[in-house]
Amino acid sequence: MILLKDHNAQTLHEALADLQPPERLVRQLHALAMKHSAREIPAELPNFSKRLLAQIRERVSIPALTRVDKVVSPRDGFAKYIFTGADERRFEAVRIPLLHRPGDEKYIVCVSSQVGCALECAFCATGRMGFQRNLATWEIVDQVVQIQQDSEYPVRGVVFMGMGEPMLNYDRVIRAARIFSEPCGLAISAKAITISTVGVVPGIRRLTREGHSYRLIVSLTSANSETRQKLLPIEKQFPLPELMEAVREYQAATRRRVTLAWTLLSGINTRREDARELAELTRGMPILLDLIDVNDPTGLYHRPDTAEAHAFWDALREELAMPVQKRYSGGQDIHGACGMLAAIPGEAGPAPETILGSAPCLGGDLSLAENADLP
Template sequence: CVSSQVGCALGCAFCATGRMGFQRNLATWEIVDQVVQIQRDSEYPVRGIVFMGMGEPMLNYDRVIRAARIFSEPCGMAINAKSITISTVGVVPGIRRFTAEGHPYRLIVSLTSADSSKREKLLPIEKTYPLPELMEAVREYHAAIRKRVTFAWTVMSGINTSRDDARQLAELTRGLPILLDLIDVNDPTGQFRRPDSEEANAFRDYLREELQMPVQRRYSGGQDIHGACGMLAGMIS
């Protein structure tokens, strides 16, 4: 999991990186060096990369794509391009450019809610690129790749885990083959909580009933060092 920026300007309510604000874009070498350092310190080869660390990859587009090419080129790190995933919370111009350029890397769209008013409170980018515009770009992407589109859903107890949430998602994505990744929220402030096993299992059941599409729960490690999904931020002790 690599970062593309120092901080982030998009201010997602549940993300520690968003709370620290935007500092700067990372250079291509700084993105690549994250994987080089991991590879150097690990006894296992790096076989997959996700741009889901600090920052919004689509707001540092050129450097992210250059880094992905270095990762995937035989003369670079020779990682399978299909094992490289670039994420976005919904920067529509970036999605459209990514589609037009026909990159072999995977795209994952962080959705978190299919209700515009709720999503706007959680992901302020909804004000700039509302769901109808986002979904139009996503459908264009699907038309180009002819494969399932992956969405990420940060799961928060009592906020986006109801049957209505599942129904709204089914309606939003009707006719679009998708894969849904569920990622438990990590919020040291306590404002947003993970669902207990009963709530989480019920939500997965709702999703499977409403979507009739694959749903999987993503592992998010590193809570003990504030390195889990949504926790990356500078800390002074």
């Protein structure tokens, strides 16, 4: 059986080549599933053969996720969705509101690519779940389809920053990204799709080699190999010199400023020495540093207080001399913020204070991040 949400219009047409369906029909069927949440191939459509539609109905199904839970933050409007797909294992997606421009209100969706994660990053709730399985392409795609149907405004961007390491489910992630960009479907620009990695070097190199227009963000968090090994165990498999070689190759091929994510951990990676090591590691390469406060409900890791955050920001300005932006960590009160996704349903609760800015996510060079300066 052909699963429609595993395909864009071109690959669906190729899969049905022996039936010789008109391309216009295939595009219409794709649009019905992606834009109008159709759950089956219709028996009738104007201007198309009932016999052909019956043949397609025998070959094509339109799978759909089951929505287990939805909770909306009263604090900032972020919405967390919990789904199940081909089995009963749960995974999450987060809807990020960008509503500050009248007439241009929109959402970004943070999608999961795996159930759980094998990489065991020290401060990440998903990593503590362990790896359960990769999501199928249709399971990634339907997160956005269902959220779009549940939303007042259009979804204009997708970030692969939910549960899992996207580069360890590379083929399905890239296929999903192509489907998101399908003009007759969700029509999300490739440049508004961001793929995140904690440092899976073969995936970065493949993305570079294949020349996709999607944005890449690399979670760095420390420029010191010993510290990084404690926080991000993947450092043992792909150490910083190898990782940065791949990142430099990506930058040279795309000629884009590389975005490096840095989770702020009090007393661990917010010293002037950390800024100095980062400057040395990235010397000669244009970067954008994307800061985000840690979200760790276990209490093992803490955000820097105001004085520590200001001192680190000053050190970055002096040592790094590259653009730095602060990503708003929304949805903390619903356990929907970065690092908190663990498929736990529930109501909104108290949220920790954000140190480097408290306005809702307003977008920036990256769709879910905003440029921010300390006062």
